[in-house]
Amino acid sequence: MAETPRRYRWLIHVDLDQFQVSVERLRSPELVGVPVIVGGNGDPTEARKVVTCASYEARDVGVRAGMPLRAAYRKMPDAVYLPLDVPAYDVASADVMNALRQFGHPVEVWGWDEAYMGVQAVGGMRSHDNADAQAVASDASADSYDRVTIGTLAERIRAVVFESTGLRCSIGVSDNKQRAKMATGFAKKPDPESAALAPFRIERVFELDEQNWLPLMGDRPCRDLWSVGPKTAAKLTARGVDTVHQLIATPREDLIETFGPHQGNWLYVLCRGGGDSTITPEPWLARSHSKSRTYPVDMTDLDEMLSAARELTAELVDQVLAERREVFRVAVTVRTTTFCTRTKSRKLPAPTIRYDDIVPVIDGLLGDFEIDRPVRLLGVRCDLVTPEDE
Numbered sequence: 001m002a003e004t005p006r007r008y009r010w011l012i013h014v015d016l017d018q019f020q021v022s023v024e025r026l027r028s029p030e031l032v033g034v035p036v037i038v039g040g041n042g043d044p045t046e047a048r049k050v051v052t053c054a055s056y057e058a059r060d061v062g063v064r065a066g067m068p069l070r071a072a073y074r075k076m077p078d079a080v081y082l083p084l085d086v087p088a089y090d091v092a093s094a095d096v097m098n099a100l101r102q103f104g105h106p107v108e109v110w111g112w113d114e115a116y117m118g119v120q121a122v123g124g125m126r127s128h129d130n131a132d133a134q135a136v137a138s139d140a141s142a143d144s145y146d147r148v149t150i151g152t153l154a155e156r157i158r159a160v161v162f163e164s165t166g167l168r169c170s171i172g173v174s175d176n177k178q179r180a181k182m183a184t185g186f187a188k189k190p191d192p193e194s195a196a197l198a199p200f201r202i203e204r205v206f207e208l209d210e211q212n213w214l215p216l217m218g219d220r221p222c223r224d225l226w227s228v229g230p231k232t233a234a235k236l237t238a239r240g241v242d243t244v245h246q247l248i249a250t251p252r253e254d255l256i257e258t259f260g261p262h263q264g265n266w267l268y269v270l271c272r273g274g275g276d277s278t279i280t281p282e283p284w285l286a287r288s289h290s291k292s293r294t295y296p297v298d299m300t301d302l303d304e305m306l307s308a309a310r311e312l313t314a315e316l317v318d319q320v321l322a323e324r325r326e327v328f329r330v331a332v333t334v335r336t337t338t339f340c341t342r343t344k345s346r347k348l349p350a351p352t353i354r355y356d357d358i359v360p361v362i363d364g365l366l367g368d369f370e371i372d373r374p375v376r377l378l379g380v381r382c383d384l385v386t387p388e389d390e
Helices: 019-027 069-075 086-101 147-165 177-188 192-196 213-217 230-238 244-248 252-270 302-323 355-368
Strands: 006-016 036-038 080-082 107-111 114-121 169-174 205-207 288-299 327-336 341-352 375-384
Touching (some): 006 147, 006 177, 019 086, 086 107, 086 114, 086 147, 086 288, 114 147, 177 205, 192 213, 213 244, 288 302, 288 327, 302 327, 302 355, 302 375, 327 355, 341 355, 341 375
Parallel strands (some): 036 080
Antiparallel strands (some): 006 169, 107 114, 288 375, 327 341
């Protein structure tokens, strides 16, 4: 059951860079620097499938998440196309969130690749009706952070996430979620103007607050405000409101007349830099663990593959035993030299922690693959029993 939301002086937005692509590159390091596109089953000619994640090399030529795979293929026929591997991304994301929780601050997860961290709880209620309202009375039990120390914390977060998982992230810092999210955009793609106005300069970390809000956002289009979609922006343009400065100059009553009381009031607050300063941490328990390995020499012999899979299984069983958990399903992933990636899974007869119960199922799954190319990567996953399963 989720905890009660609480307000915080500092909101840190952590966003993992090109997440799915980065996970795939950890498994296949030679993909670093190569255009990689993840989506569907990895076949770019398949209809009705879309890009889930594109590497920066692919983005540079216009490939974007949500684009049909066929359209991406027309732009980049020579890119490496990989299937969406949801269980692998689940595990990688859980590892990141676990690393974030080690800092002792509450974490609210927003998906595979992003989360918010609340730092320095406050006792006052920040009003959404007054963007200038100030937080009051810091929690006496909380550490006090200023701009220097919050920047140092953000830098440590990036370092710990990378050291723990091999994944890189960008961080936005502010006093509410919306402004922190927009700050992450500046952290990813700093321009000379934003760099000059940053309260602190740290690689891939940016703070956006009342001091630099208007200098940075005032002349930008309303569409740059997080949560303002194309339809809302079009309605604003129809009223002659194109920039954040112009939106600020629009009377609240006019916004309510056009958009209704809820969205009208929200736009009035949002353009002034206001937003939600609460964090709702949720109970967290890993639902699975996995290990994969790219081998220096491609494997063609089934016995060699079985030996490799059993080694990965033994490492996983040790991890599960240390957590006093049980395994109820296992899966095997095979990637050939052509980067064709397939996964097969099977439920165990009963939950277990015994290697001798698990390894025959792993062997059987591996034997079910029709492997007609040398294998460069093997992965094993164990799905774990959770309290709700019990």
